[in-house]
Amino acid sequence: MKSRCKVGAFPREYATVDAHNHVWPDRDGRLDMNLVNCHLKMMPLLGIEKMVISAPVMTDRVTPAEFRKMNAMVREAMDISDRFIGFVFVDPNYPDEAAAEIEHCVKDWGFSGIKLYHQQTVDDPRQEPIMSTAARLGIPVLMHAGKVTDPGTIREQPRISNAQHFLNALECFPDTIFMQGHIGGGGDWFWNLRVLRGIKSDRYFIDIGGSVCDSMIVRKTIEAVGIDRVLFATDMSIEEGVGKLYAAKLSPEEMKKVCSGNWNRIAAMKRA
Amino acid sequence: MIFDCYTATGHWPFRPVENQTLPELRRHLTALGIDGALVASTNAVFYIDPQSGNEELATALAAEKNGYFYGCAGINPLLPRWEEDLRRCVSEWNFRAVRMTPLYHGYDHDGPEADALLEAAGAMDVPVLIPSRLTDFRGAQRLDVMTELWSEPARQAALRHPQTKVILVDASLPYDGEKAPDNLYVEMSRIACSYNGHLPRLIEAIGADHVLFGSGAPLREVEPALLKLGFLELSEADWQLIAAGNAQRLFKL
Numbered sequence: 001m002k003s004r005c006k007v008g009a010f011p012r013e014y015a016t017v018d019a020h021n022h023v024w025p026d027r028d029g030r031l032d033m034n035l036v037n038c039h040l041k042m043m044p045l046l047g048i049e050k051m052v053i054s055a056p057v058m059t060d061r062v063t064p065a066e067f068r069k070m071n072a073m074v075r076e077a078m079d080i081s082d083r084f085i086g087f088v089f090v091d092p093n094y095p096d097e098a099a100a101e102i103e104h105c106v107k108d109w110g111f112s113g114i115k116l117y118h119q120q121t122v123d124d125p126r127q128e129p130i131m132s133t134a135a136r137l138g139i140p141v142l143m144h145a146g147k148v149t150d151p152g153t154i155r156e157q158p159r160i161s162n163a164q165h166f167l168n169a170l171e172c173f174p175d176t177i178f179m180q181g182h183i184g185g186g187g188d189w190f191w192n193l194r195v196l197r198g199i200k201s202d203r204y205f206i207d208i209g210g211s212v213c214d215s216m217i218v219r220k221t222i223e224a225v226g227i228d229r230v231l232f233a234t235d236m237s238i239e240e241g242v243g244k245l246y247a248a249k250l251s252p253e254e255m256k257k258v259c260s261g262n263w264n265r266i267a268a269m270k271r272a
Numbered sequence: 273m274i275f276d277c278y279t280a281t282g283h284w285p286f287r288p289v290e291n292q293t294l295p296e297l298r299r300h301l302t303a304l305g306i307d308g309a310l311v312a313s314t315n316a317v318f319y320i321d322p323q324s325g326n327e328e329l330a331t332a333l334a335a336e337k338n339g340y341f342y343g344c345a346g347i348n349p350l351l352p353r354w355e356e357d358l359r360r361c362v363s364e365w366n367f368r369a370v371r372m373t374p375l376y377h378g379y380d381h382d383g384p385e386a387d388a389l390l391e392a393a394g395a396m397d398v399p400v401l402i403p404s405r406l407t408d409f410r411g412a413q414r415l416d417v418m419t420e421l422w423s424e425p426a427r428q429a430a431l432r433h434p435q436t437k438v439i440l441v442d443a444s445l446p447y448d449g450e451k452a453p454d455n456l457y458v459e460m461s462r463i464a465c466s467y468n469g470h471l472p473r474l475i476e477a478i479g480a481d482h483v484l485f486g487s488g489a490p491l492r493e494v495e496p497a498l499l500k501l502g503f504l505e506l507s508e509a510d511w512q513l514i515a516a517g518n519a520q521r522l523f524k525l
Contacts, residue, residue: 003502004511005274006305007495035468042466045503146410150418153410186410190287211444211462212408213493215289238466243496 001045007246010047014259017085018043018051018241020142020181020209020233023077025055031073040081046242049260052233053077054087054115056144062089062119064097071101075109086111087142091119095129102133112270113140113179122161122178123168135175138271140205142179146187153186162187163195170201177203177266182235183221184210184244193224205262208245209235218248222258232259274501275308275516275525276301276494278401278441278459278486279341281329282314286413291490294332298340304494306487307516308340310523312371316346317406322377323357330365342523343367344401348377349385355392362396368523369439371401375417381425382432390429394436399457399522402426404443407491430456437522442488452478457522459486460514461497471500480510484518 002008010016021039026032039051055070056062067090074086088105090098105111114134120126122143134141147162148154166180183189183206196206206225208218222230227250234241245258279301281294291300294311301309311333316325326345333343345361347354347370361367370393372386379385381402393400405420412418426440430453441459458474460483465471475483487497504511519525 001503001505003499004504004515005498005502007498007502038466038468046466046499148410149412149414150409152419186408188411188413191411212411213496214287214407215291215490215493217493234467236467237464237496239499240496243499244493246495247493 007243009045010242010259012047014047014256016048016232016259017263018048018234019179019231019263020207020235021051021053022236023053023055023074025073031076036077036080040083042238043083046238050083050085052085052087052113052142054089054142056089056115056117058117060119061093062091064094064101067091067098068101071105071111074111075105078110087113087115089115089117090130092116092124092126092130093119095126099129099133102130102137106137106139112267113142116141116143118144118157118160121159121165123165123172125172127169127173131169131173131176134177135173136271138269140177140179140266142207143181144185145181146185147189147191148187163192166204167195167199170204177269178205179231179266180204180206182210182233183208184212184214184217184237184240185235186210186212189214189217189221193220197224199225199229205229205231205266207231207233207235208258209233209237209241211237211240213240213244213247215247218244222248227254227257228262230258231262273307273512273516274305274485275310275519276306276487276489277310277439277484277519277523278461279309279311279489280314280491281311281332282325284314284407284491285318286407286416289490294336294341297490298336298338301489301494304498306494308342308525310344310369310519311341312344312401313346317373317376321351322346322348323360326357326361326365326367330361333365342525344369344371346371346373347389349389350377350379354389358389358392358396362398368525369399369401371403373403373406375419375421376406381421382428386429387432390433390436390438394433399437399439400429401439401441401459402429403441406442427452427456439484439522441486452482457482457484457518459484460500461486461488461492463500465500465503472505475504475506475510475514480506480513481518483514484522485515
């Protein structure tokens with residue numbers, strides 16, 4: 001099916017990877033097949049070849065039993081389609097169990113990265129076992145992020161990571177690859193880009209996912225961190241992700257970097 | 273034909289925005305294949321007297337002289353003689369809709385002032401746009417509004433004023449179709465489409481004749497809304513209703 005408007009699918013030569021998306025449980029706690037089918041229907045429609053998926057839990061603490069169950073669900077989706085690239089979700093408050101789960105999911109199930117949520121900030125010392133495991137395996141850490149300003153969200157997510165936490169983490173964990181989640185995930189993105197402006201690290205990446213598609217958001221992100229650090233992603237806001245990347249009016253070479261080239265550089269570092 | 277029912281002109285106080293004059297906005301929308309738009313004044317949200325913003329918009333519309341844009345009035349029913357503002361916007365300047373922004377103008381969405389505006393607009397057969405928000409509050413500057421209306425106030429407004437056509441704008445949560453009154457319409461830009469199929473389900477529930485294309489330009493990028501519209505699996509007739517037909521009917525274009 002072709003778009004009936006002037007904006008349509010990404011060209012096939014971009015080999016686009018959505019670097020941040022999810023699967024979730026249904027009401028019975030099993031993999032939500034309706035969502036899986038929506039993903040698989042949407043991807044060829046919009047020209048998305050592969051999709052990074054994870055299943056984080058948003059409570060303050062997530063027990064090992066809970067995060068193992070979520071990762072098993074991600075594996076189930078990976079078994080359904082090789083379009084899915086699994087990221088393992090863990091809670092740093094359970095360091096030994098988290099490190100073991102990462103090893104298991106990467107070595108036994110072929111997962112390609114780690115997904116962290118707001119249980120601790122990305123630079124917290126309690127992340128050390130996770131970060132050293134990630135570095136050893138050569139896999140990236142994708143962290144939920146945002147500089148939220150409204151009291152309600154601050155109350156709900158007191159340990160959400162912002163750009164400054166990532167700069168700290170790059171120093172604290174000098175061998176780990178970081179992906180800052182969704183510049184459009186809600187929050188003061190101008191503040192984040194102000195902090196990141198001129199960053200030089202080749203271990204830092206940021207994805208464009210999230211529902212916020214403020215005018216100029218992708219162009220400003222690229223201006224701040226450089227084209228080689230920006231990843232295409234949607235984080236469930238599919239058309240928003242595709243549309244705001246088109247709106248940045250990049251050259252085909254730049255589009256290829258954002259759509260897949262930068263992700264491919266990350267994926268090539270995997271040692272497991 | 274594609275008609276955008278959710279655009280604005282004027283300065284947004286909290287961040288720079290491109291394409292905020294009517295000629296710039298027209299060029300921007302036209303390049304993306306949009307054939308016309310309803311436009312409201314951002315200044316009418318922030319000026320102490322919104323009618324000054326409406327007047328600027330009327331002047332800019334008159335200068336355009338090409339029929340691309342149709343005006344949408346920003347009315348604050350807390351102000352004395354707001355009824356005269358509404359009459360002038362509709363009768364003299366030929367504006368086709370009203371935009372209610374209770375979170376910015378400081379009145380209750382279900383209070384007597386809101387009801388008076390809804391009633392007056394209904395009596396003039398002018399649709400009322402009720403945005404759930406104007407921007408994402410999670411990153412709002414400290415002087416901006418730090419919440420949003422969500423969907424229910426628009427539904428309640430439509431139930432209280434069955435003679436008034438209410439258009440829910442910039443909202444993410446779709447209605448249960450069975451609970452949506454017939455005089456309630458929904459602008460689609462922020463409703464998830466590919467992700468879990470919310471938009472197709474909404475269209476099935478309330479009918480293609482109750483959904484309108486909008487983009488949120490120039491505060492938001494237009495392309496996401498165009499992608500949602502472009503890939504809707506509908507008959508040509510239903511697709512045309514959402515793209516432009518419903519707007520043509522409601523705004524008497």
